[in-house]
Amino acid sequence: MNLSYFKPRKPFSFSPHPFDLGTFMGLWQNHDDNHFLLKIYRMNEKEFSSYYAYHLNYALKNNLTSSEDFFSHVWQIVQSRIKHFEMQDPFSNNHGMHRQNLAKLQQFQKYPNRIDEWNGRPANIVITEKDELT
Template sequence: MRPQYFKHRAVFDFNRDTNDIGFPLPWKKGNEDNHFLFRLYRKNKEQYELFYQHQLSFFLSCYNDATEQEFFIHLKQIITDTISELVNRNRYTSKHAQERKNRMQLQEFLDYLNSIDQWFIQSTDQETIKRQLEEIAKLNSENKKLKEENKKLRELETKDYIDIREGKQRTLYHLMLQIRELKLDDSKELANATTLNIWSKMIAKYFRVGGKEISVESVKRYFPPDNDADLAKYKDIPQKDKLFTIIPAKKRSL
């Protein structure tokens, strides 16, 4: 147990928005937790992170062996103990409305602490159930999204294929290579692939030769990725397989 976890307010510091704890006049230092709660009750949800980080930075600067995990455990214990105490208070008192408000705020701050809990500090049964329900809801949402994506993919999938005459696959490659290089009047490509490997993958996926699958590696040998590639690794289409030449159509007058 450390002698001090939270940064104390300086004497005569009357700043109402301070993140330090305590009073601007001398006060008893043995009840830090109560002063932390007093300051917390005057914060809103948007200020929790700054308040937490302010006090954490102070704690880490005080002790050479201090860790955020130690600070986190100490702070969470204060919050959970106080919530438990408020839950068990007599409901039929003049303080009940304020105590209920404090309990709700403590639960809100506890939710913040759980959101940054990277050590999976032991939670109460209520917290555990809540976290599990949130995780289930998140997984259900992700599962629904994956199902929708899978459905779209299945709509495009097919077991059908285009069969090429046996021995004429390189003729198809030659046509694809020509399509790859075609340019429009504005000098832009007719078909601009996001990656040049897609041509090889498309042929291997949707074409067969005599009913037999085509290896993507065998296709890639005819499709160099760019003009700077080591062409020694690639093959030219044999002249005997260049059966068709794609030429631009003559422009027709309107």
């Protein structure tokens, strides 16, 4: 069973919350990560914390995960997509869109990095940041 930590849009709901994920038909199974990222691409940077909190609260309220696991899940989804865009052909017809999406994901990733109280990111990143502080 694939567990989604994100709040789905109810099928045939024509007035969903702006942060609910999915289409008017609902959320496609196993595509929740794509829907989560699609919202980020169109989102203003000021909304990142509210968006993250909205889905975290949903996951906690429904006993789907802990705050730490939710953080790790989101961080990994974003990091994987960043790597994906970095590997794309810079001469493809979609290069402009890839650059915009990459920039938006890098902006978003700054938010979870600021709230990482568990050092939930890969050890090499956490150690590098701590070394820079000393």
